[in-house]
Structures are given as C-alpha cells and as structure tokens.
Amino acid sequence: MRGQIILSHGSDSGPDAAKVSALAAIAESLGWSTQRPDYREDDLKGYAGSVAPRVARLRDAIDALDAPPVLVGSSMGAFAAGLASLERPVAGLFLLATPAAIPGYDAAFDLRQDVPTLLIHGWHDELCPLDDVYAFAGRRGLPLLVLDDDHRLGASLDAIGAQFRLFLDRLLVGASAAGQ
Secondary structure, eight states, X not given: OOOEEXXXXXXXXXXXOHHHHHHHHXXXXXXXXXXXXXXXXXXXXXXXXXXXXXXXXXXXXHHTSSSOOEEEEETHHHHHHHHHHTTSOOSEEEEESOOSOOTTOSSOOOOOXXXXXXXXXXXXXXXXXHHHHHHHHHHHTOOEEEESOOTTOGGGHHHHHHHHHHHHHHHHHHHHHHHO
C-alpha cells in the first residue's frame, strides 16, 4: 500500500458520486488505500451548517490513520478538506470546484500551505466563481488547472483522472527523495 487517500464528495451528492468514485478507482489501481466518508447526514444542516460537521468527520478519519493522508475533495468536499488540512497533517490536497466561501459560514476557504496542492476548476462554474479561486491560487502561488467545463466537471473526468495520476506520482517521487 502506498498510502491513504480520503475522498470527500460535494453537497447534494454522496460517496458513490462519479468524480470521487472515478478517483478512488484510479488510486486503488495504483496501490493506494481509499475511504469515502458519507456526509449526506451532515449536509441536511444546510451549506453553512454542514461545514463544521464535515471538518470534524475528516479530522476523526485522519486521526485514525498511521500517516498523513492525501485529501481529495469536490466543491463542499474541497472546502472541508482545505479547512481540515489546517488542523491535521496531510500529505497532499487535490481539490475540485472549490468555493472561496460558503454563504453564512464565518470563515473563508483556506488550506495548509506546506503541502503539495492542485486546484482544478471549470471555466463555466455556475456555483463557485472562477475569479475567486483564481485570486486565491494567485495569492498563494498554487497550481490551478482550468478546464472547459461547469461546476460538476463531468465532461472532464478523463483529464482530471490523468492529473490525479500525475499528482500521486509526484507525491511518491517527493516522498522517495525526502527519504534518501
């Protein structure tokens, strides 16, 4: 096993959603162990009300592991993954369709700055404006891949999968170099 990956689905979705399922399958084919928490009960509390329970669920999942995991998230899952990375060590962040803020939630999006991160967003995201994540990535000097797609990124699963493979490969090369 190469490590652990926790994949977090977006709101109005579930742990068997297309993106997290496809990425979990890729990770498992490469020898990674995966888990996909089910946030649907948390999401019944509304967008702002679901953030803290999602982050708490992620913290608990991270605490149960022997080593820092890679966090993957889509939309609300990306928002929660970024916030969880501020509280627990993580090996990487692979975030899709990330909102810069959740209406009614006090804190804006943020993430741990000392871990490998890739942000992927759609040019035509109707829910999370590209300008917001573009500005965030620019302030932090983070890589941002913008695809010709909407919020769901459904037309870009192949491209996202290819980027995920590259991201995981880079993590392994980085870990090998650090161990030498």
